[in-house]
Amino acid sequence: MKLMWRYTLRYKKLLFFDFISVFGFILIELGLPTILAMMIDQGISNQDFDYIKRMGILMVVITVIGIIMSISLRYFSSQITSRMVAAIRDDLYAKVQTFSHTEYESIGVSSLITRTTNDAYQIMLFMQNILTAGFMTPMMFGMSLYLIIRTSPSLGIYVLGSLPVLLLAVILIAKYSEPLSSKQQKNLDNINSILRENLSGLRVIRAFVNEKFEEMRFRKVNNAYTDSSKSLFHLMAVAQPGFFFLFNVVMVLIIWNGTIQIDSGQLEVGTLIAFIEYIFHALFSFMMFATVFMMYPRANVSALRIQEVFDRDPEIKDNPEGIEMPEQKGYVEFKNVTFAYPGHSESPVIRNVSFTASPGETVAFIGSTGSGKSTLIQLIPRFYDVTEGQVLVDGEDVRAYKLKDLREKIGYIPQKAQLFTGTIAENMRYGKEDATPAEMREAADIAQATDFISQKPDGYDEILSEGGSNFSGGQKQRLAIARAVIRRPEIYIFDDSFSALDYQTDAKLRARLKKETTKSTVMIVAQRVGTIMHADKIIVLNEGDVVGIGTHRELLETCPIYYDIAASQLSEEELA
Ligand SMILES: Nc1ncnc2c1ncn2[C@@H]1O[C@H](COP(=O)(O)OP(=O)(O)OP(=O)(O)O)[C@@H](O)[C@H]1O
Structure with missing residues (x-):
């Protein structure tokens, strides 16, 4: 009452x-x-x-x-x-x-x-x-x-x-x-x-x-x-x-x-x-x-x-008195991070993970399904808060920032491309409200989306129905990538975002991204070794534990789990 x-x-x-x-x-x-x-x-x-x-x-x-x-x-x-x-x-x-x-x-x-x-x-x-x-x-x-x-x-x-x-x-x-x-x-x-x-x-x-x-x-x-x-x-x-x-x-x-x-x-x-x-x-x-x-x-x-x-008090609380954004641009560091989902404190899905990622670097995460890859990267934009340890962005704990400031630094591309009812242009402007047509074209070009957009009768004004159901899985993924690219973030987080792309498009997209993201930190979760083998640093997860960190070559020699994953996907020559 x-x-x-x-x-x-x-x-x-x-x-x-x-x-x-x-x-x-x-x-x-x-x-x-x-x-x-x-x-x-x-x-x-x-x-x-x-x-x-x-x-x-x-x-x-x-x-x-x-x-x-x-x-x-x-x-x-x-x-x-x-x-x-x-x-x-x-x-x-x-x-x-x-x-x-x-x-x-x-x-x-x-x-x-x-x-x-x-x-x-x-x-x-x-x-x-x-x-x-x-x-x-x-x-x-x-x-x-x-x-x-x-x-x-x-x-x-x-x-x-x-x-x-x-x-x-x-x-x-x-x-x-x-x-x-x-x-x-x-x-x-x-x-x-x-x-x-x-x-x-x-x-x-x-x-x-x-x-x-x-x-x-x-x-x-x-x-x-x-x-x-x-x-x-x-x-x-x-x-x-x-x-x-x-x-x-x-x-x-x-x-x-x-x-x-x-x-x-x-x-x-x-x-x-x-x-x-x-x-x-x-x-x-x-x-x-x-x-x-x-x-x-x-x-x-x-x-x-x-x-x-x-x-209801939200678990993730904004920090309205958040600190000023530091000068550094896009450094990410995990310091002894352990995380258990709320209500499951007895079984953490991430255990004592530490690594760093710097601007210009591509850091990839690989591991069997359920090993904690998506969970781990969701700690950066604070979709969840760590149970123990710290996630630092530009040297400061993510909890010290205003949520808005923190998330504005990040271009997040989720596992399932979530698009909204409206035109292609409106969906892309979700990443940057005041994006110019030139910026939109460029983002679409980087995301390898230009071809299919131009084939649509209304181009950028083509309407997406609820959840983007009138677009293919690969088209939706590319639009989701373009939406993140358009804001030119300091940190890119790709959560298995290339899975619906054919190998050729995947390769072209990554090559274009590499050129465009020389000043950003790129983090990629992937199931395909081919998608991440050229990353500067690959982190191998197994049931929440980091079991290997290194380049593709290093891991083939030092990490049996990585070797097994690679061996199941690559040819003899590629492995050699
Ligand atoms: N919201 C949730 N609540 C409780 N447990 C969850 C939740 N989401 C994921 N998990 C559990 O956390 C573990 C890690 O899941 P996560 O999605 O991070 O794995 P993943 O490595 O990304 O897997 P995949 O490659 O299949 O996407 C799994 O055991 C999963 O069951």
Whole structure:
């Protein structure tokens, strides 16, 4: 609730108008039956047509004002809630941007999407009700109750008697619906997660003819969601008719006793009509409030899920007081680095690794799959922080820099070329916002992308669909390389980024890169010995340990693991 009010109170002016509209609306709603009672008891009983006419006109005026008030109530409440939910989403997005891989992995990307979309929506729905019915109903109820007691205390007893029963029912329903709501949101997370996986892995599913299996998997989570929703609906389905039943019982008792009182001359007809109207407002506002109250557990679950994201402290913290960038440009040093993934401290995937890389140098990493190559290079842009030891860039610990400054030094090309919806040019400008067409052409040329770009009907304006699915794996890799090259970074990190290229393109690209990166430090992770054999320094990893450092020639003689990898890929002559 705190989160909801914190955001709602940002719009104090709108809230004030919302409040005024509520107040006006109630005055009018309760004013009409009072005037009607006066019209019947004084106008009709005394045959005073002038009085009846005046009261009639007053009722029309009041009704028109009532309509205006109810429209403005809707207007102000929807203004507040839509702005509020937009602000929550913006803040969630900004917060999620500060997360490191650890938070993404522990909360789950699908859950983050549900929290930003559906949970925020649940809050909007609830606040919309609070700002209309939630504000209005307690006031309407209080004022109706006052009018009820004032008009006829003996009949008012029935209303007062029914209240504890209603209150108990509302509390019980809210209590039972809270765990159901929490389950429902978690089930929605699961639906999103399966859906995401299925849609992005459509080709694999089809290739393995696993549509039926996936359908079952989806049906299972969908059914779980349906079951939790059904339980909630059942609860409400029992609650509403129950309330109506009680409501009608009270009404019958009042009309019954009211007619007896009219018969004995204790009550006038108009007063009973007004009285019934007050009771209708009192009980109806109570029921509306109960409905809003019953929505609270669900909104509260959503608010807690959102608050959990806001409260989450990212593992990788920026250093806003980060040091000035030193003069040196692109020196990288690992000093006794050990790293274990968060939650797996007992089994480090990098153990006591030390090496240096200097500008103009190409340092390559090779090793069997899972040996820790990608993990190791991800420590440089601080996607993760070391568990022990230090990673230094230009002589300073990477944790001493502002994250932005550190990452601006680096051109990172991930294992899976991640491109964005938009044109080729827009994707390349991701590396350098103000890149000129000449810079773009040059970067594409270095990345060996010019040929295929020029063959596209729209050239640099060719549109990439979601995830770049209308481009081949090798084309995507080259665009990802061009995106990094365009910023002319001090440190290049290629994480197995040549794997989808044919040997000829791979060789041409590396030759061009070598010429262009004479002042940069180039770090390459590769599976192919051919890709890295000309590197100045090759680091061989085996299950997180460095088992060899040297040039291709040196390692062939000194490192049996490297020799085995090379022997499995190169010819006799190349090995000799
Ligand atoms: N996010 C993660 N959480 C926990 N363990 C992880 C995570 N990512 C990787 N690992 C584990 O860390 C080890 C090293 O993985 P890494 O991706 O660095 O290997 P790699 O040498 O790059 O492999 P490949 O050549 O297959 O890409 C593996 O055992 C892997 O299972």
